[in-house]
Amino acid sequence: MKLAALSLLLLIGTFAGAQQIEVSAHRKQYTRDATVAYVPTPDESKFDAKKPDSDTGGDQGFDANKPGSLLGKSGKLISWFGIVRVPPTREGDTFPVEHKHFDGLNDFHMQLASLYGVGDFKVTAKDPNGAMKRLSLVRVIGTVVGEADGIPTVKADYIRVWQLGDFAFMDYGADATNERWKKLRRKVDLIYSPEPDAAYYESLLGKQPAEHREGGQGADGKPPEAPQPPR
Numbered sequence: 495m496k497l498a499a500l501s502l503l504l505l506i507g508t509f510a511g512a513q514q515i516e517v518s519a520h521r522k523q524y525t526r527d528a529t530v531a532y533v534p535t536p537d538e539s540k541f542d543a544k545k546p547d548s549d550t551g552g553d554q555g556f557d558a559n560k561p562g563s564l565l566g567k568s569g570k571l572i573s574w575f576g577i578v579r580v581p582p583t584r585e586g587d588t589f590p591v592e593h594k595h596f597d598g599l600n601d602f603h604m605q606l607a608s609l610y611g612v613g614d615f616k617v618t619a620k621d622p623n624g625a626m627k628r629l630s631l632v633r634v635i636g637t638v639v640g641e642a643d644g645i646p647t648v649k650a651d652y653i654r655v656w657q658l659g660d661f662a663f664m665d666y667g668a669d670a671t672n673e674r675w676k677k678l679r680r681k682v683d684l685i686y687s688p689e690p691d692a693a694y695y696e697s698l699l700g701k702q703p704a705e706h707r708e709g710g711q712g713a714d715g716k717p718p719e720a721p722q723p724p725r
């Protein structure tokens with residue numbers, strides 16, 4: 495029996511104590527419009543059972559104007575969605591993630607998140623298999639271990655990953671995104687797309703040139719290439 499028939503996920507074996515990384519399967523073919531509730535994987539549910547906090551304290555609806563905050567949560571177990579801006583290059587890296595609101599609803603065929611969020615957070619995790627790519631969407635469950643320069647750091651217990659091509663954005667929640675990332679966005683008529691492609695992500699997340707990566711280089715000393723969604 496094929497792996498895809500056994501699970502909705504491709505499980506990438508990254509374990510370090512309690513830490514686990516799962517990469518979601520590619521999105522289904524778009525055939526109809528339907529909204530469904532978020533479904534955690536069996537392994538993800540084990541971490542959800544610990545009741546991580548996802549509340550940022552701000553408005554989450556459409557046309558919201560009261561932003562929340564990721565600060566003041568040191569020592570707490572959290573669950574945050576975000577875009578990986580600089581993936582880890584070695585085991586034990588701490589890397590920046592651009593926070594994204596998530597209201598618990600998805601398309602029938604694809605993961606969703608809001609384009610908007612309440613700033614950046616950092617994640618400490620081991621990713622020896624390179625599951626997290628630049629501009630991947632992630633859900634991070636872990637403990638906030640500190641704050642510096644207005645940015646919290648999370649020691650990850652669990653990370654679920656969606657690669658480019660497997661998620662799209664909506665436009666809910668108050669937007670307090672880091673201006674560094676806002677400047678990369680282009681004005682578009684519609685934020686959502688049922689079939690996101692490379693141009694879609696470039697318009698909303700930017701091309702992410704090498705100088706936006708800390709140090710401007712990958713692990714091999716060369717500027718990182720822009721990732722492309724699956725065809």
